[in-house]
Amino acid sequence: MCSVAHVEEERKELTKYVHMLDRLGVRLMSIPDGGVTIQNWSESSLVVEVKEKQDSDPILLQLKVEVHQHRFEVFSQGGDNVLRY
Template sequence: MVHNGSESSLVVNVKAKQGLDSVLVELKEAMLKKYVEDLSQVGDGVLRYQSRLCVPNVDDLREQILSESHSSQYSIHLGATKMYRDLREVYWWNGMKKDNA
């Protein structure tokens, strides 16, 4: 997982797939109509919730993120709560905490 300013392949993949997730499509429409304040699309065009990358529920992207986070050499496997706190700094999806349990 890349957390720096460059656009990683994961971010490019997420950006390309956000339009395939019906929930994210509805959230984007609500954002554009100014019904939702916590969503944004900045210069990179990626939908974000409170500055966190909105991960679509397609092509096992969420599972890929969970797997990479779990197997990361930098992860000190302190349990699901720690892993969830680390992930939620960068990513968001509906049900993320439950998926991480």
């Protein structure tokens, strides 16, 4: 366990929890609005950024709508009996 001797008494318990999360591979990151977000170390920040922005991509949103309405053909079979996507 990491030492909390340098931490103010009223923050020691919180600091212990933060160290525990760190050992579990969890990263706490502050965000611009003053909040905190949690990120798993095994997931890169690029992956996190892509996931955050995927709901604002108009092409991806249209594909999701078409899939949910079953208007999107995943595979088609050509005259040569080959599946195409």
